[in-house]
Every structure is written in C-alpha cells, then in structure tokens.
Amino acid sequence: MKSLLLPPHPKERRIVFKNAWTQGYSPDIDCYVKNGGYEELKKALGIKPEEIIDEVKKANLRGRGGAGFPCGVKWGFIKRDDGKAHYITCNADESEPGTFKDRYILHNDPHQLIEGMAIAAFALNVHLAYIYIRCEFPKAAGIVTKALEEARAKGFLGKNIMGSGFDIDIYVHQGAGAYICGEETSLIESLEGKRPYPRIKPPYFPAVLGLYMSPTIVNNVETFCHVKQIFKIGSDEYAKMGTAGDGGTRVMCVSGDVMRPGPYEIPAGGVTLGELINDVCGGMKPGRKLKAIIPGGSSSKILRAGETFKMKVKGPDAEMIEKEVPLLDLVMDAASLAAAGTMIGSGGVIVMDDSRNMLWALNNLNAFYAHESCGQCTPCREGVLWIDKMTTRMVNGEGIAQDPATLKNVADNIAGRTVCAFGEAASWPVQSFLQKFPEEFEIAAK
Amino acid sequence: MHTHAAPSTGPKQAELIPADLLSKIDEAVTHYPVSKRSASLPLLHLWQNHFGFVDDSGVDWIANRLELQPINILELVTFYPWFRQQAAGKVCIRVCRTLSCALAGSYEVRDAFCKAAGIDHKAPTHGHTPPVSADGKFSVEFVECLASCGSAPVALVNDDLLEDITPEGTAVILSQYN
Numbered sequence: 253m254k255s256l257l258l259p260p261h262p263k264e265r266r267i268v269f270k271n272a273w274t275q276g277y278s279p280d281i282d283c284y285v286k287n288g289g290y291e292e293l294k295k296a297l298g299i300k301p302e303e304i305i306d307e308v309k310k311a312n313l314r315g316r317g318g319a320g321f322p323c324g325v326k327w328g329f330i331k332r333d334d335g336k337a338h339y340i341t342c343n344a345d346e347s348e349p350g351t352f353k354d355r356y357i358l359h360n361d362p363h364q365l366i367e368g369m370a371i372a373a374f375a376l377n378v379h380l381a382y383i384y385i386r387c388e389f390p391k392a393a394g395i396v397t398k399a400l401e402e403a404r405a406k407g408f409l410g411k412n413i414m415g416s417g418f419d420i421d422i423y424v425h426q427g428a429g430a431y432i433c434g435e436e437t438s439l440i441e442s443l444e445g446k447r448p449y450p451r452i453k454p455p456y457f458p459a460v461l462g463l464y465m466s467p468t469i470v471n472n473v474e475t476f477c478h479v480k481q482i483f484k485i486g487s488d489e490y491a492k493m494g495t496a497g498d499g500g501t502r503v504m505c506v507s508g509d510v511m512r513p514g515p516y517e518i519p520a521g522g523v524t525l526g527e528l529i530n531d532v533c534g535g536m537k538p539g540r541k542l543k544a545i546i547p548g549g550s551s552s553k554i555l556r557a558g559e560t561f562k563m564k565v566k567g568p569d570a571e572m573i574e575k576e577v578p579l580l581d582l583v584m585d586a587a588s589l590a591a592a593g594t595m596i597g598s599g600g601v602i603v604m605d606d607s608r609n610m611l612w613a614l615n616n617l618n619a620f621y622a623h624e625s626c627g628q629c630t631p632c633r634e635g636v637l638w639i640d641k642m643t644t645r646m647v648n649g650e651g652i653a654q655d656p657a658t659l660k661n662v663a664d665n666i667a668g669r670t671v672c673a674f675g676e677a678a679s680w681p682v683q684s685f686l687q688k689f690p691e692e693f694e695i696a697a698k
Numbered sequence: 699m700h701t702h703a704a705p706s707t708g709p710k711q712a713e714l715i716p717a718d719l720l721s722k723i724d725e726a727v728t729h730y731p732v733s734k735r736s737a738s739l740p741l742l743h744l745w746q747n748h749f750g751f752v753d754d755s756g757v758d759w760i761a762n763r764l765e766l767q768p769i770n771i772l773e774l775v776t777f778y779p780w781f782r783q784q785a786a787g788k789v790c791i792r793v794c795r796t797l798s799c800a801l802a803g804s805y806e807v808r809d810a811f812c813k814a815a816g817i818d819h820k821a822p823t824h825g826h827t828p829p830v831s832a833d834g835k836f837s838v839e840f841v842e843c844l845a846s847c848g849s850a851p852v853a854l855v856n857d858d859l860l861e862d863i864t865p866e867g868t869a870v871i872l873s874q875y876n
Binding site for chain 1: 729731732733735736737738739740742743764770773774777778779780781792795796797798800801824841842843844845846847848849850854857859861
C-alpha cells in the first residue's frame with residue numbers, strides 16, 4: 253500500500269499503525285518486546301479487572317468494526333463472577349467493501365492485537381479466545397498463528413501468564429469466504445461449526461448467550477489494538493484525542509477516484525470530509541470533479557457532491573445553533589455523519605468522480621449483497637436478488653418505467669424485516685442512491 | 699443452488715490421507731476443547747488444502763472424525779464459497795469484483811486473466827466450481843471484496859495478494875505461476 257510508505261500526513265496520528273509502518277519493524281515478538289510490547293499487559297495484570305473496564309469506558313472507545321458501539325459499555329455487560337465460562341472472539345473477517353485496515357495490523361504488528369486481546373481476557377475473566385480471520389487472508393492466518401506460538405513460548409499466553417496466576421489461550425479460526433460471518437452472531441455460529449445464520453436478538457446477545465451459549469465479547473481487530481493503546485497513552489489523553497463520546501484515533505480507509513487512496517489513521521473528528529479527500533488524499537484525479545461519497549463502508553448511505561445538511565453545531569458563544577453544513581465541511585466523526593443521515597461505519601470511504609454512473613455503481617453493490625445474503629430470512633434472500641436483477645436489467649438498457657419505484661419498494665420491505673442488520677446494509681444503498689441521484693435512475697427506466 | 703458432486707471414478711480421497719494431514723487434523727481438534735464440531739471449518743480447510751477439493755468421502759470422513767452426521771459437513775461445503783466439490787486450477791486466480799476494484803478496472807482484469815489463461819470470458823464468474831483452463835493449470839473467478847480497496851484492482855493468486863493489477867500485466871503474472 254503505497255500511501256503507507258509515505259511519511260504520515262500532518263493530519264494523521266499513527267498509534268495503532270505506528271509500528272506497522274516503521275522502517276525495519278518486523279512482526280516477530282523480539283521486535284515487539286524491544287519496542288515496549290507487552291508492557292501494557294503487565295500493567296493491566298497488576299490492577300483490578302473492573303478498573304480495566306473503567307479505563308476503556310473513560311477512553312470513549314467505540315468499536316471500529318462498523319456498528320460503533322461503545323466498547324467499555326459492551327464489556328460491562330459481562331458479569332465477571334457469574335460462574336460461567338466467558339469467551340472473546342476477535343472479528344478479523346474484514347470484508348465490508350471499502351474497508352482495508354485490519355490486514356496491515358495482522359501482517360505487520362500481530363502482537364499488538366494479541367496484547368489487546370490478553371488485556372481484554374483478563375478484564376472479562378476469559379480463558380479461551382479465538383481470532384476469526386477470513387480465509388482470503390491466508391498469510392495473515394500464518395503470521396498470527398506464529399505470533400501466538402511466540403507469545404505462548406514467552407509466557408504472555410498460556411498458563412499463569414507473566415506469573416499472574418491467570419490463564420488465557422488464543423487460537424486462529426479461519427472463515428471460508430462468507431461476508432455474513434462479519435456479523436457477530438453469524439461469526440459465533442460459524443465458530444461453532446454450523447452454517448453461519450445470524451441469531452435473533454433478543455435473546456441471543458453475545459454478551460448473554462454467545463459462543464457455546466456463554467457470555468461472549470466480539471470486537472474488531474482495530475478495537476483490540478486501541479485497548480492496548482489506551483493503557484499506553486492513558487484513558488484521559490486517549491479520550492482527548494477524539495471528540496466527546498468518540499475517543500482516540502480511527503483508521504479511515506479511502507478508495508476510489510482520489511489521487512492517494514489508502515488507510516489514514518486520524519484522530520476521531522480530526523478532519524472534515526473535504527480535508528480528508530482534498531488534503532490528505534490529494535484531491536480528485538486531474539480534470540475530474542467529485543460526484544459522490546460512500547462514507548463508511550458500502551452499507552452506509554451515499555452522499556452527493558454539493559448537498560448540505562441542517563445540523564446543530566457550536567456557535568460563537570458555545571451555545572448550540574442550527575446551521576447549514578456543506579458536504580465537505582462534515583466532520584469525520586460518528587455523530588456528524590449520523591446527523592447527515594449516514595454513518596461512519598467501518599471507516600471505509602469510497603469516492604466517485606463525475607465520470608461514474610450511479611446506476612452502474614449501485615448495481616455493483618447489489619450484486620455483492622445478492623451474493624452474500626445468507627438466505628435465512630425471506631425478505632432478504634428474495635429481495636436482494638430482485639434488486640440485483642432489476643438494476644442489472646436497467647444497466648443493460650432494458651429498464652422499464654416503474655423500476656425506480658419497484659426498487660425502492662423492495663428495499664423498503666427488506667430493511668427492518670430480517671434477523672440481522674444485513675437487511676439494512678443491503679437496503680440503504682438502494683434507498684440512498686435513488687434518493688440522491690433520481691435522475692440517473694429515471695433515464696435508465698424508459 | 700449447489701448440488702452434490704458427481705461420483706468420481708478415481709480413488710476416494712478418504713483412502714489417500716497422508717500421515718502429516720492426519721496429525722494436522724488431530725492438532726486442529728485440540729483447539730476446540732468445548733466442542734469438536736467447531737473444528738468442522740478447520741478440517742475442511744486442511745482437507746481442501748491437501749486434495750484441492752472435498753469429495754463425498756471427505757465429507758463422510760470429517761463427519762465421522764467429529765462424531766457428526768455427513769449433512770453437518772456437506773451443508774458447510776455447499777454454503778461457504780471457499781469450499782469446492784470439484785478441482786479448480788492448480789493456480790487459483792480470484793479477482794476482486796466489488797466496487798472500489800470495479801472502479802479501478804477489475805472487470806477488464808478478470809477478462810484479461812481469462813484470455814491469457816485460455817478460458818472463455820463468458821464462463822460463469824462466481825461459484826464453487828470456477829472455469830478451469832483446458833490444461834488444468836489455471837482457474838479464474840470473481841470473488842467479493844478482498845479488503846485491499848486502496849490498491850485496486852487486486853486479485854488473490856493462490857496465497858498471494860497482487861495489487862494495482864493492469865489488464866496488460868495479467869499474462870506476465872500467469873507466466874510467473876506457470
């Protein structure tokens with residue numbers, strides 16, 4: 253990834269990516285320990301588990317997998333002393349289109365993840381954990397497996413780690429090419445050796461009835477790395493880097509029609525969408541203008557160049573005033589993108605210029621969701637195929653007048669009617685593309 | 699949907715298990731002290747890595763090893779796109795199809811791979827059984843997002859992730875794996 257070989261952009265603050273892109277840094281344990289590795293685990297083993305969870309809460313760490321749930325609150329659902337077995341699983345099934353950050357951590361700095369998981373395990377009274385890596389990352393699985401062996405040999409994993417009396421074992425578990433396994437209850441079913449049909453919530457919240465029907469925490473790769481960093485930097489400092497309720501840094505993955513695509517680690521809320529695209533990523537390609545942005549992975553609702561959003565912002569006297577905010581002035585944090593009707597999701601920003609046809613782009617995403625629906629719920633299993641067939645027909649010049657309305661109708665009848673959020677993920681692109689670019693669909697529907 | 703593979707005329711895979719595969723299988727099962735069923739996916743991966751695909755005897759053998767019914771394994775083979783019931787090429791080319799790669803020309807890259815490998819580019823693009831070149835060397839298929847959108851278009855060639863691929867570069871890539 254070329255952008256990572258450049259020195260960090262002034263807007264960047266590489267924390268979880270710090271070592272991964274340092275010249276001469278290697279993924280082996282000696283290099284990690286030489287650079288202060290496993291010191292935070294040592295620190296964590298010396299304090300009360302409840303205090304670890306409090307630190308993560310104070311840091312305002314939000315999950316980096318897409319849903320953005322406050323990590324400390326999630327951990328707080330686990331009752332340490334309920335006498336049950338508890339598990340953690342790391343979600344390394346990175347497969348939301350537009351998202352490309354976890355592979356670099358797994359390849360270049362696997363011990364950072366392992367240390368974060370070990371801290372989490374101690375806090376949550378977990379003795380067995382899995383790292384669910386998609387099988388399309390075969391090298392990552394090998395590197396992480398080796399790193400786990402190294403950590404075991406050095407006493408950071410296994411029985412009585414670092415003389416603390418605490419036992420924790422972690423294993424790699426490879427997926428088999430299904431996007432749905434990134435959904436946490438699907439991941440758990442997959443880990444149990446079953447077809448990965450998501451479980452219905454309630455009652456199957458992983459923190460209550462997770463892996464083997466025991467309390468389970470599922471966190472993303474980047475999230476566990478941030479846990480380690482919180483203990484290195486301190487929760488107050490860490491929280492201060494971000495915005496209220498969204499602490500620390502976040503890897504923003506920018507792809508599509510910009511000059512310098514890549515993953516950029518930036519303090520939460522540290523740039524506007526315009527700064528990210530035009531400054532950090534070097535702007536659009538020569539002679540091209542911005543047309544559309546998908547801001548948080550392919551499932552997030554698309555934004556149109558030139559649109560503005562009415563939202564409450566801090567005025568000159570610190571009181572909240574309503575203001576019209578242009579698209580490129582949107583601050584890249586969870587709250588601002590939610591106020592603009594979309595989401596920061598997994599941090600995957602896909603940028604498209606004025607050479608792109610929005611019907612073609614939507615059809616590409618529809619084919620993705622049609623391929624990846626697990627088939628458990630009828631509205632999704634049937635609906636995503638209908639949507640895909642309709643936009644394929646329109647792309648091939650065989651659209652009919654009622655297609656846009658039918659597309660919307662089908663999408664509206666998937667969202668909210670399925671066991672898991674895949675239904676929304678597949679519907680939101682259809683609904684938002686139709687809403688933001690109606691003219692391109694009308695032209696194709698004749 | 700996917701059907702059970704046609705019976706093969708050659709020896710059954712389950713009759714050809716080497717000792718090192720057996721020991722890897724035994725090791726994998728120890729990673730799941732709570733439930734052996736959890737070892738289903740790891741065993742299927744080990745099996746397919748060795749044999750190239752999973753035949754009926756493999757389904758039965760794995761089910762037996764984990765004290766499951768064959769359907770418990772077969773339903774995984776037919777669900778997960780990674781698993782195959784027939785051989786793919788010795789060199790598996792999986793081109794990313796999804797949006798960021800498509801914006802960067804992945805459809806052209808997939809067609810160029812097909813052309814360079816002598817595969818009909820109109821062959822089905824997805825599926826458990828991808829189109830294979832006549833000499834059995836190459837198979838070319840689309841897969842969904844490979845999570846390397848910043849260096850699009852990308853492809854997984856066996857275990858290697860190749861980035862920033864151009865249609866013109868595909869023939870050279872094939873020659874490196876030939």
